Amino acid sequence: MERVLVTGAVGQIGSELTLALRDKYGADNVVAGGRKTKPSPQLRDSGPFEVVDCTDVDAVASVVKKYKIGTIHHLAALLSAVAEANPQLAWNVNINGLYNVLEVAREHNCAVFVPSSIGAFGLSTPQDGTPQDTIQRPNTMYGVTKVAGELLCDYYFKRFGVDARGVRYPGIISNVTLPGGGTTDYAVEIFYEAIRQGKYTCFLKQGTKLDMMYMPDAIKAAIDLMDADGKKLKHRNAFNVTAMSFAPEEIAAEVKRLVPEFTMDYQVDPVRQAIAESWPNYMDDSAAREEWGWRPDYDLPAMAKDMIEVLSKKLAA
Ligand SMILES: NC(=O)c1ccc[n+]([C@@H]2O[C@H](COP(=O)([O-])OP(=O)(O)OC[C@H]3O[C@@H](n4cnc5c(N)ncnc54)[C@H](O)[C@@H]3O)[C@@H](O)[C@H]2O)c1
Secondary structure, X not given: OOEEEXXXXXXXXXXXXXXXXXXXXXXXXXXXEEOOOOOOHHHHHOOOEEEOOOOOHHHHHHHHHHHOEEEEEEOOOOOHHHHHHOHHHHHHHHHHHHHHHHHHHHHHOOEEEOOEEHHHOOOOOOOEEEOOOOOOOOOOHHHHHHXXXXXXXXXXXXXXXXXXXXXXXXXXXXXXXXXXXXOOOHHHHHHHHHHHHOEEEEOOOOOOOEEEEEHHHHHHHHHHHHHOOHHXXXXXXXXXXXXXXEOHHHHHHHHHHHOOOOEEEEOOOHHHHXXXXXXXXXXXXXXXXXXXXXXXXXXXXHHHHHHHHHHHHHHHO
């Protein structure tokens, strides 16, 4: 059986995707690739763990050779707000890191999963029902690296036959690892603060609608796309996928239904507000639905109920 490497495995998505892949393929067959952040004991002790800096091509190649890796889930990246604070580093990690992974995949015949993002769109993109194939002129370093990454993955498939696949994730909501500095982090923080303090100060304005997804659906998307019959994929990379779209006041109303004393006020962060305003209100994900059967399980009420249940137990413990 071919083995799997997850880069960025200690991050918000990687920390849960790695465990899901270990359940599916067997713990010894899934290598967690971390860097500086310490892994949780569960991640470190449930299977192989290696330090893999994706900007070091030799480090990536040596882990791929050591474990005879067949598929790389390349999650190492700098997220939108962090990338705006350090654009040079974001270029290095998001572009040179991806290039290294694709080159190693080419040499060692690996399949690659690479998440793009709603950040790959910009102000000139149609914001309602954003089509799969549309204008992409982002004005953030994160967005620039995500569009370039989508194109690079398509290029490596067409030119070298590297089986690179990917989705455009919306904001991911989860309860295991905190988000890594994105524009949609408020939709995670709101749950922690509702339970801890009964109130939350939101950094985006009322009315700022964005696509979102609960982590179980994000994991399902990654696994289902990599399992899909490649012959049926017309796009392969950068599939729009979404599960819900809401503005801050809409998630706040849902939280209040579950935590009646909850209140929210606003202190807008101009950097993240500007980023959010350049992203879609909601995407059309029909290409993913048609080409590989994408279908999310969680809408806003189902996600909010599960988040409050899980986090209430976690924060009480
Ligand atoms: N979380 C979201 O809401 C979201 C939304 C859209 C797209 N995505 C994409 O999904 C992927 C994973 O995102 P995430 O939310 O888990 O991010 P994260 O920031 O939580 O995790 C990324 C990990 O990469 C690591 N990393 C940074 N530089 C590295 C390097 N040089 N080598 C190896 N590792 C390095 C970080 O330490 C971190 O643990 C990214 O490509 C991101 O752009 C995430």
